Amino acid sequence: MNNHVISKALLVILLSVVSIGARSQTSRNSAAPPDQVESVSQRQTAGSDLRADRALRKSIYKALAKHAEIDAGDISIVAKSGVVTLDGTVRDAGQISTVERIVRSDPRVFAVTNKLRAQLPFEE
Template identity: 45%
Template sequence: MNRIQARALAIATLILAASSNAWSQPGQTASAPAGVPAASAAQSAAAPINARQADRALRRQVYAAIGKRKKISAGDISVVARGGAVTLNGTVTDASQINEVAEIAKSVPGVTSVTNKLTVQKPFGGA
């Protein structure tokens, strides 16, 4: 078991080393570009991670707000958040819930816009 873990760690290290060189621009090393201090490069690398964390947190807040409404089945709704813009995809059981879910999402602090792509779920009978 320890051998497998050691091999996996070694492979992951090799992949990480190879990918850091693959992403650098021609004529530059994998470290900070010429003329840019190392601290500045570290901050710019951390910015996308913080943005992703903020998007995930906003997504969870929208899900929680939708989940508080017991009559709405949030299991068939997906929420995508990017920089405050929220996109709703999936299905709801009633046409009135489409606008209701959008209003709930708009009421969450941090949401700047809502794109509503929700549809009404058709019954299994096909009617």
């Protein structure tokens, strides 16, 4: 009989702990506004978007490296969902359109914001 009472008491304690844990999780999720609660699939999508943006950026730098006349070291490339922003300097004004043409040749690029500038010549 004593074992039976102990078993029931342990079962009641276990169910209480599980119930408290479940309420705690529910209240944590409901405390955040619905627009701030991020689902697992949204986080996975964001992660894959970030990887795709990085891959596009890397691909653009590789394409620019094939053109010896362009110094891509002074060019900043930001890619976000197929929208590419170029910033920095190139040696001469003619390279501005060349860089943009190279970037637009990638089929993953939907739009380009070109903020490139030509370097000013140094006076001797």
